[in-house]
Amino acid sequence: MDRILITGALGQLGIEFIDHFKKLNSFVLATDIKNPKEKLSCEFELANVLDKDKMDSLVKKYNINVIYHLVAILSANGEKDPFISWKLNMNSFQNIAQISIENKIKKIFWPSSIAIFGTESNLNFVSQNPLMNPTTIYGITKLAGEKLMEYYFNKFGLDIRSLRYPGIISTKTVPGGGTTDYVIEMLNAAKKGNDYVCFLSENTELPMMYIDDAINSAVKLMSVSRKDLSISSSYNITGFSITPKQLLNEMSNNGFEFKVHYEPDFRQQIADTWPKTIDDSLSTRDWGWKPKFGLKESLNKTLN
Ligand SMILES: NC(=O)c1ccc[n+]([C@@H]2O[C@H](COP(=O)([O-])OP(=O)(O)OC[C@H]3O[C@@H](n4cnc5c(N)ncnc54)[C@H](O)[C@@H]3O)[C@@H](O)[C@H]2O)c1
Structure with a gap:
């Protein structure tokens, strides 16, 4: 039986992983640096992932054998203080890796990101292994993490699995x-009947994925035999690609009447170094990845 520890469990992805595992009756220990606003459907411990001794004691106390390590400072926030971002993203990765080796953890899921690419990556359609020169501290930490997960697999047999998530809806x-937050902000503004000021220009195309696809893909990747995985770093993955203008059009088609003004800020420069579309055929080949949600289906779920 899996006994799962989730770090950063109260964030966008963590909350959804908790719900997913609850439905399967799996044991979950959620941890975060803040307390939940409402009672969770699983165990919870307040813990800073940078406190290695505390994390180690929780792994032992709850007999954890699988870890979903989700803590990170994301792309846009990361630029506010790159030193803090490096410290959190890398030291937490190192803590979880070391604790996992010492406690013989079976498997770890750790998300990477499309932020690892850069303008030399052929952004119109990014392959699995192009030239990667990330421009943000976030992308740099994710690329460093990818190198470490390969290294730890080769050196210690540590089974870390990873997806290069696009923007999650x-x-x-x-x-x-993050730099793709405009989608969620626009959806929330429209639901409240507010106009929205978008921080990206109307034709900025970026890859996205509906949350159910994000959760199901991670769980699927974690379920397959390691020998089916032809790489020991992170897999390209995508749902669909859209621009703010296309999102607005589709929302108008769904009956939402509101105005969007475009005032690109520093996040535009980040978006300009990110992929427009992604080649995720290796994920399809190795572990059967197939997205269920396009833009229409994602909006159906989020707007109704
Ligand atoms: N959301 C996306 O669109 C997206 C896209 C690509 C990759 N990812 C990756 O997925 C993972 C989860 O992202 P998310 O969107 O859920 O992030 P989030 O910012 O919503 O959640 C992060 C959580 O970590 C917690 N946290 C911060 N510092 C901590 C610390 N020192 N100790 C313990 N907890 C701490 C925060 O309180 C928060 O609840 C990250 O690794 C991120 O890089 C997310």
Whole structure:
């Protein structure tokens, strides 16, 4: 039986992983640096992932054998203080890796991101292994994490699995400070009948994924035999690609009448170094990845 620890469990993805595992009756220990606003459907412990001894003691106390390590400072927030971002993203990764080796953890899921690419990656259609020169501290930490997960697999047999998530669309939590947050902000503004000021220009195309696809893909990747995985770093994955203008059009088709003004800020420069579309055929080949949600289906779920 899996006994799952989730770090950063109260964030956009963590809350949804908790719900998913609850339905399967799996044991889950949720941890975060803040307390939940409402009672969770699983165990919870307040813990800073940078406190290695505390995390180690929780792994032992709850007999954890699988870890979903979700803590990170995301792309836009990361630029506010790159030193803090490096410290949190990398030291937490190192803590979880070391604790996992010492406690013989079976498997770890750790999300990477489309932020690892850069303008030399052929952004119109990014392959699995192009030239990667990330421009944000967030992308740099994700690329470093990818190198470490390969290294730890080769050196210690540590089984870390990873997906390079695009922007994730969900509305249960407030977005965590990424460059694709405009989608969620626009959806929330429209639901409240407010106009919206978009921080990206109307034709900025970026890859996205509905939350159910994000959760199901991670769970699927974690379920397959390691020998089916032809790479030991992170897999390209995508749902669909859209621009703010296309999102607005589709929302208008769904009966939402509101205005969007475009005032690109520093996040535009980040978006300009990110992929427009992604080649995720290796995920399809190795572990059967197939997205269920396009833009229409994602809006059906989030607007109704
Ligand atoms: N959301 C996306 O669109 C997206 C896209 C690509 C990759 N990812 C990756 O998925 C993972 C989860 O992202 P998310 O959107 O859920 O992030 P989020 O910002 O919504 O949640 C992060 C959680 O970590 C917690 N946290 C912060 N510092 C901590 C610390 N020191 N100790 C313990 N907890 C701490 C926060 O309180 C928060 O609840 C991250 O690794 C992120 O890089 C997310």
